Amino acid sequence: MKTSEEVIAGQAIYSRSVLSIYDIWVLGISNSFIWKCPSSRILSLFNQHVSANHLDVGVGTGYFLDRCKFPVANPRVALMDLNENSLHAAAARINRYKPETYKHNVLEPVTQSIASFDSISINYLFHCLPGPLSQKAVLLDYLHPLLNENGVLFGSTILQGDVKRGYPARKLMSIYNKKGIFSNTQDDLQSLRQSLSKRYREFGVEVQGCVALFWGKK
Template sequence: MSVTEEQIHAGQAVYTARTLKMYDFIVLGISNKWIWKCPTRRIEAQYDAQVSANHLDVGVGTGHFLDNCHFPTVNPRVALMDMNRSTLDYASARIARHQPETYQQNILEEITQPIEPFDSIGINYLLHCVPGSIPEKAIAFDHLKPLMNPGCRIFGSTILHEEVPKSWAAKRLMAFYNHKGIFSNTQDTLTDLNEALTQRFNNVQIETVGCVALFSATTR
């Protein structure tokens, strides 16, 4: 599949200053529990277990998880990376107490900005918005590897289309989002996700909750 600029921008263009105000209620409050069958508290628990005092979040959403997670120190280094300026502004304002670094970046492109590496990287609900199959999307992991210290934990979650249980409502909503270009996950499988991670990292763990895959791994 040849990924176009239009497809890349479609997956993030929906997140405007106005829609971000409704995101937590619609996605984290309703869709996660009732549609995707993965309550938000499961993702919150993943952040608490994996986040470090030197953390980068990629695909930042509203900043909910960074706002609510328990960092192992009172003064963590926190950085945000997203190609959407609106989400960067919204999330950075929400966690302003951490004085976050912000980087506007398309994760499908090589990262050329000089950035000090991290001990943990979170990629939450991003991959299912990235066009292409998982083997194609996995170039994002390659682009992030130079930003990972030895032993860095990379973790996150993504909504899969195949090899996971989907209710009637999940099938309908997923089809609608894919039609609109908000999602691009019609080829996303659990097998491909596992393979993409095991090819690049150690200690790969994947847990499926509903149609969501919660994953973690460490650098080699």
């Protein structure tokens, strides 16, 4: 699998020990008090768009898949990530759904034979990938064949440009970018809107704090 140093750095932070505190630090403290977008708001986005045939890309700990309201009792759920620790953690957390798992670098075309989905989520993925948002939005093109007609792709990302950031957000974002955990110095709201408008017949973007919550319909 071809991977750049930046892609490897962005996902390497998610060791088992880091994942053990991810929900508390990222989804609890950081979202509410630093990024100013409570995880309940992202969960609401999930509940609005998730289908009975769903793919989650950049899976974290599986927090939202574990808590969201699928429209059926036994949905088809798939997980896609480059980090095996995240795949294992998320798969174990939602074991009741018997999830499919796919190890994949989202900045490369999907070559595996995978049946398509009615919904795809990409939460907190863009800001971890190298390059400006206008370029790394190519992942939307690579995921496009996996989305059924009239299907919806949705997610969230932390921006720098065109959004209000308090001092804690500016400081932590700077640290994360220097360490290679984030790569969002060139990510702004206008680039996100343009990336979605080029690829989806309908789309929406809402900003809460310095987080953009978005969706696009094929």
